[in-house]
Every structure is written in C-alpha cells, then in structure tokens.
Amino acid sequence: MKKVSLHWQILIGMFAGVFFALLMVQFDFGKSFISDWIKPFGTIFINALKLIAVPLILASLIKGVSDLKDISRLSKMGGRTIGLYITTTLLAVTTGLVAVNTLQPGTSISEETREELVLAYADNAAEKKMAADAQKDAGPLQALVDLVPSNIFKATTDNRNMLQVIFFAVFFGIGLILIPEKKAKPVKEFFDAFNEVILKLIDLIMLAAPYGVFALLAALVVEAPSADLFKALGMYAITVIIGLLIMVLIYVLLVKIITKKAPRFFINGISPAQLLAFSTSSSAATLPVTMERVQEHLGVEEEVSSFVLPIGATINMDGTSLYQAVAAVFIAQAFGIDLTLGAQLGIIATATLASIGSAAVPGAGMVMLVIVLAQAGIPEAGLALIFAVDRPLDMCRTSVNVTGDAAVSMIVAKSVGKLKDKPVEKHWDDHYQK
Ligand code: ASP
Secondary structure, eight states: OOOOOHHHHHHHHHHHHHHHHHHHTTSTTHHHHIIIIIHHHHHHHHHHHHHTHHHHHHHHHHHHHHHTOSHHHHHHHHHHHHHHHHHHHHHHHHHHHHHHHHHOGGGGSOHHHHHHHHHHTHHHHHHHHHHHHHHHTSOTTHHHHHHSOSOHHHHTTOGGGHHHHHHHHHHHHHHHHHSOHHHHHHHHHHHHHHHHHHHHHHHHHHHTHHHHHHHHHHHHHHHOOOHHHHHHTHHHHHHHHHHHHHHHHHHHHHHHHHHOOOHHHHHHHHHHHHHHHHHHOOHHHHHHHHHHHHHHHSOBOHHHHHHHHHHHHHHOOHHHHHHHHHHHHHHHHHTTOOOOHHHHHHHHHHHHHHHHHSOSSTTHHHHHHHHHHHHHTOOGGGHHHHGGGHHHHHHHHHHHHHHHHHHHHHHHHHHTTOBOSSOOOOSHHHHHHO
C-alpha cells in the first residue's frame, strides 16, 4: 500500500476527531464519553512528547555544541540566532499592530456584549491576572537569575525549567570542547548514542500522532464555549488569524530569499510539526518533532538545529507576540480607549519581552498579556473579553511560533554553511520500510 505522508495522517486524525465529537454531542452521554474515554489518550500522547523534551535537549545540545569544536563558532551562531529571533518577534508585533489598527475589530463589539463577556469570564480573567502578578513581583534581573540552575537534577524535573536545562547543556558542551579530544570522546559518544535513542523514541511516539490528535481535538470540541460567543469575537479572531497568516508568508519569503529553498519544500517539511503544535497548543511538547523535521526534512545540520530550536521553543514566540499586540489594542478599542502612538510603541516593547517570557505551554501567552495591558494602561478586566476564543487562537499562534523557529534555524544554518542541499531522512522511513 502506498504510504500516506505524515501530515495527511495527522490532518485526517484531526478532522475525524472533530467529526466524531460533533456526532457524539448529539447524544446525552456523548460529552462524558469523550471526557472519560477519549480525552485521556490525548493527554497520554502529550505526556509522551513532554517526557522526551528534557532528555532530548540535554543530549542533542551537548552533542551539538561539542561538535562545533571551537567557542568562536558557538558565539557566532548564538549571536545570529538571538538577533534573528528578536528581529522576527519585532516584525510579528508590528504586523499585529498594523492588522488591528486597520481592521479595528474592537469597534464592532456592542456595549451589551462587552458587559456580558466581562461578567461571564471575570473569574478566569482574575486567575490569569494572579499568575501574572506572581511574575511581575520579581526584580528586573530575575529572568537572568532564573537562567542558572543551582541544581541540575532539580532543573530537569520541571518542564518549565527548559532554559535552565539549555544553559547547563551549552555550558557542559563548552567544557567538552575545552578538554583534550581523547578525554572528551567517550562522553561525546555516549551523548551521541543517547540522542539516537531519543530520536527513535520520537519516531515511535509519532506513530501514534494521528490517534493522539484525534483524541485532543475531540476533547476540545466538547469543551468549547457556545457558538454565539465565537460570533461576537469573530472579527477579533479573524484579525489575529490574518496577522498570523501574514507572518507565515514572511517566513516563507525569508526562507526563499536567504536559503533559496522553495516555499513548498519548507511548508511540506515543517507541516507535521505545525499540525502538532495546533493540536497540542504547546511549542515545548512539539519540540521533539520540530527538531526531527528540521533536521531530516529541511536539511539543517544537527549542530545548528540542536542549538537554535530548543532556545527558539522557549524564547521565540512570534505568533504569541503578534496575538498579544492585537489583543491589547482590541481590548482598548472595545473599552473606547484611544491609544497614542507612544502607547503603541510601548506595546511593541512589552509584547516582545512578554512573548520571550511566555512559557511554551497552552495559554501562557494570555498570562503574559496581563503585563502588556498593565503597561499600556488598558483595563485588565478586558482579558475576560477574549477568553472564549483564546484556545483556538492559542492553537494557531503556537503553529506560527514553531514555524518561526524552523525558519530561523534554516537561515542560521545557511549563514554558517550547515544547510544541506538534500536532507537525509533516516528515521521515519525505517519504520515503514521494515
Ligand atoms: N501556547 C503557546 C506556545 O506554546 C504560548 C502561548 O501563546 O500561549 O507556544
């Protein structure tokens, strides 16, 4: 039988999940059936992906950094990576601001709907605000302090400490470069083999991807709020989605111009990761698959991908920053607040920082949005306005976050001569050909 490519398998799984849920809600028992018997499989799938995120970062980053052989190459690549991440984030926030100022979605909300929404979601908004307050209380250098773990075992026990694990892995890799090659060899070989095992585990988990996304989407459909609310917020959602699509276009163009790779090649290569990001709403959970796709389908050598992608998954969130800009201005528009140019420039700065600070998990962008709102003097109660459609938009922005990381990794790889002409696909096909 002809092999159906992975992105089609995932897409079919997604549609089947939505269809199945729509069918089941027609029955009284449908909702609880999905919550009790289908949703757990989605949770298991996400857990399995998260399970390998920390070991993957450790193994691949230590191997990647030590393969660089000298520190100057590392700092060159590091500089380019961070520079490109900040540039794409600024581009994203600006795109969001242009979209929201042009389409003015906030003006289409009636006062009645606004009050209804604020009332209905006040509790949820307060919860997000509390989470944000905890982060706000920290001093200005807290992010830097948080980067350096005091205990590596403790750091690896919490997926939220991804940056600490990255720090340790880079540091360890540097140590490996600096000791004599003969001594470093067994350690490198160990991590090399460890990395191979993890990549194989990703293959195995991905065999379950179509079923995993089926369960995830079916659960989302039965838990979704009423269609009326979606309608009221339709214009806002469309503005975010248009902005996100423009961002994807920008990536495709950047990749085409800088790496000379065709849009089709880029999108086909990364699409399974995009679909998974859409289904899980988590760049961290998607990271293993993003790494695999970028290495084996987009031709980025492991030295580059193992460095650029884990950092990107944690700090480069273009979709999130774009959404934060649109949401902030939308809420201001809905409350009839006129934002000056200065306030909008402030949004560019805070949304950029807030997206860097957002964790790569579902809903994190909304927590950090509180900080953007506070800085711009927009009522935080406005969060309640956008709550109803946040999950579907989270799915879309996470896809864009992952696409941005992949595009930057290709550009960095090209700039350091580590982009292969023909990617070597070594993991996926093993299974199918056996
Ligand atoms: N869910 C997003 C991610 O993991 C973050 C967010 O915008 O909420 O990339």
